Amino acid sequence: MKTNVTAVFDIGKTNKKFFLFDEDYQEIYREYTRFDSIVDEDGHPTEDLHSLQAWLKEVFDRILNAKEHNITAINFSTYGASFVHLDENGKVLTPLYNYTKPMDAKVLNDFYKKYGPKNEFVKVTGSSDSGMLNSGMQLYWIKHTKPEIYDKIAFSLHLPQYLSYIFTGIPLSEYTSIGCHTGLWNYAQKDYHSWVYKEGIHRILPPIVSTETSINMNYNGKRIKIGVGIHDSSAALLPYVRSIKKKFILVSTGTWSIALNPFSQKHLTEKDIEKDCINYMRINGKPAKASRLFLGNEYSLQVKKLSEKFNVPKDFHKSVEFSYDTFFALIKDFNYCFKWDGISDKNMPSQTKFNFDKFEHAYHQLMIELVLLQVESIKTATGDDVIEKLYIDGGFSDNDVYIKLVSHYLRNMELRTTDSSLGSALGAAIAISDTELNSKFLKKNYALKKHVPFIIK
Structure with a gap:
């Protein structure tokens, strides 16, 4: 008799891991892989998104067809401060910009002139002033330095939600990715910060759902609960x-x-x-x-x-x-x-x-x-x-x-x-x-x- 299991992809900067947990949360299977970094258009190291996506699909399809396990649910955990930008056809528009990539000081200075003072902004958003580590700042940077790309963006998804999207085709946002050193969230208002609305960036951020949300789907002929990532x-x-x-x-x-x-x-x-x-x-x-x-x-x-x-x-x-x-x-x-x-x-x-x-x-x-x-x-x-x-x-x-x-x-x-x-x-x-x-x-x-x-x- 097949064991009912929950599958999890846990994606770190270095190690990419896949786990199966039984109904008592005991680990019953794992596998790891690593990918060499590629570089973005400026020569800065970044995640090989294509290889990652291919590995996700290969592993999941293989385990799904295995005789000893019955996957009832899947979820995704990844590092933060990383956006995947999609056009209206779901095509990825840019590299997955690394949060270690330096940001042009002029872009930051312009931002704080418009929406500062810096300390007040940092306090309200619960974020440090950390350039690309604030993923919201990545969106501002793309809008003002790469307008020809920004105009093509239909949705920007944080990495956990992008991995979920690969399996569901449904673009969503969730709280833990939005609220973690992004510069996007006003903790007092419990909503996106006003700068997000003034820049019109809210239009490319998908609807927010609870992190506990899952989508019941028929995947390759099997009924599976697919999480939105965390x-x-x-x-x-x-x-x-x-x-x-x-x-x-x-x-x-x-x-x-x-x-x-x-x-x-x-x-x-x-x-x-x-x-x-x-x-x-x-x-x-x-x-x-x-x-x-x-x-x-x-x-x-x-x-x-x-x-x-x-x-x-x-x-x-x-x-x-x-x-x-x-x-x-x-x-x-x-x-x-x-x-x-x-x-x-x-x-x-x-x-x-x-x-x-x-x-x-x-x-x-x-x-x-x-x-x-x-x-x-x-x-x-x-x-x-x-x-x-x-x-x-x-x-x-x-x-x-x-x-x-x-x-x-x-x-x-x-x-x-x-x-x-x-x-x-x-x-x-x-x-x-x-x-x-x-x-x-x-x-x-x-x-x-x-x-x-x-x-x-």
């Missing part, structure tokens, strides 16, 4: 929101460490903006306050330097466990020692300087300084809210030194770690499901662990 960060947050009843902060760690507060009721303040706070959007259209820190990137850079300085293998840092004695010796007369490469901080010295004779001591110093930044980021995301639960997932969730230090410096919070390697893919599967989740879900599916602060001597 932004990957919002997808990763969803299982927590659905299964935890009390307020919490989720810290998703990796190259970026993002502290998410899905319970913030207040709009971003000037102070939040200064600290690079933005809003993500939950599937119900409500904001999730997000404080970002380039933690994993900085960690990698500094650990590489330490490994070379102390002449240890490059993976040696992974074996270092927390030492109480080393920690207490360092904080007795604590001084900041590290100058960051990718983070700006008022406490850092003008150059890295220390006189440790062991890698482990330098590593503990590094982790104390990084965790102090992490703690500030968590406090920024928390704001005035009273929140006692803290969840950490991603790359740092199994770093013993990091976890012990966070637990120590945030002793007022109950810290739990989760192993959510499926993260956004599982969230995408849950988004189109009617299943109620409870507190046991994280324990069963996410290897939930509780951590208690160490005793201060």
